[in-house]
Amino acid sequence: MVPTEPHDPIGATWAGGRILSPGETAVRADDHSVVVGDGVFEATGVLDGVPFALTRHLARLARSAAGLGIQTPDDARIREAVAEVIAADRRAGLLRITWSSGPGPLGSGRGDGPGTLVLSTGPGNVWPATERVHLGPWVRNEHGALTGLKTTSYAENAKALAVAHRRGCTEALFRNTAGHLCEGTSTNVFLVVDDVLVTPPLSSGCLAGVTRDLLLELVDVVERDVALDEIEVASEAFLSSATRDVSSIAAVDDHDLPMAPGPVTTAVAAAFADLVARTPDP
Structure with a gap:
């Protein structure tokens, strides 16, 4: 089990190559994930600091991106970001990885820039019996x-x-x-x-x-x-x-x-x- 302290933060966000400060903006207002929902994502549980079935989730993320017709995200880059965001939230119970087509026009047409990668963690979900x-x-x-x-x-x-x-x-x-x-x-x-x-x-x-x-x-x-x-x-x-x-x-x-x-x-x-x-x- 990953040791935690009472002052450890709950929830962390990685974007633009680094861990963001609480409340710091993760994406631009014209990012197509915001404008038209033009992106793909994965979410999985985190147990003792390890995201479950990460390889399968990243494979599906890539398939979804290809199916959507947007650039396929870099697997190695995501894995590095996963390690960083989980290290920043030692209480993480849930990991979400979001990949969008990146900034674009304020409509359906896509831009020609790079995609946007955002990772975030939080407490695990609790479901009824x-x-x-x-x-x-x-x-x-x-x-x-x-x-x-x-x-x-x-x-x-x-x-x-x-x-x-x-x-x-x-x-x-x-x-x-x-x-x-x-x-x-x-x-x-x-x-x-x-x-x-x-x-x-x-x-x-x-x-x-x-x-x-x-x-x-x-x-x-x-x-x-x-x-x-x-x-x-x-x-x-x-x-x-x-x-x-x-x-x-x-x-x-x-x-x-x-x-x-x-x-x-x-x-x-x-x-x-x-x-x-x-x-x-x-």
Whole structure:
């Protein structure tokens, strides 16, 4: 465990090649991450000063940048910045890496300058033992230009989650244009149906979550289209993400799941916890 002192700062920001002072500006007002959300990002938990699955997260960051059509960030530079920002926040429980297309016009057209890299840390998230989630009315477009990319264009997620919070839920789920279950605002979703663990395929429009990928390698999961009415016949369900790991779903709106957590969720969570304990960068 990384030793900390009571006076150690909570939260740090790296930008422009250095650690910023508290409250110091990290990006320009005309940076396209601000102007139009033209950027990509990753977030992961930090355990004892080590960001979990950093290699996988950086690989997805590069894929998202390439998919968005912006310059690919430098892996070595990011790793150096990660070491610096975590050293500046020895209490870090969460790391976020943001890469944008850089400064540009006050519109959709991109500038021709270098990209902007910003890293920040903060305390880890605390989730309830089981979660109530809301199935929202909006759809994910599985054929959209940003499908499968983790971009900073997150307004629809923010809106859906705000609605879920007003309903007393901690996450919102999306359906896709075909009417199948897709994903949450920042999570992938798994159901146990007829004693089989299933999750929507990437063709549904969901993001290839790092935790999702690891779970597919750890346990038996069937990737298939999941009809919305299967929620009502599922014996258990859970969410996965880099900040939640494996989190049991107790209810979807007014429908209570029979078991939360059930035996499958408990076993999957234990297998993932064992992986985290054994391998910080699987």
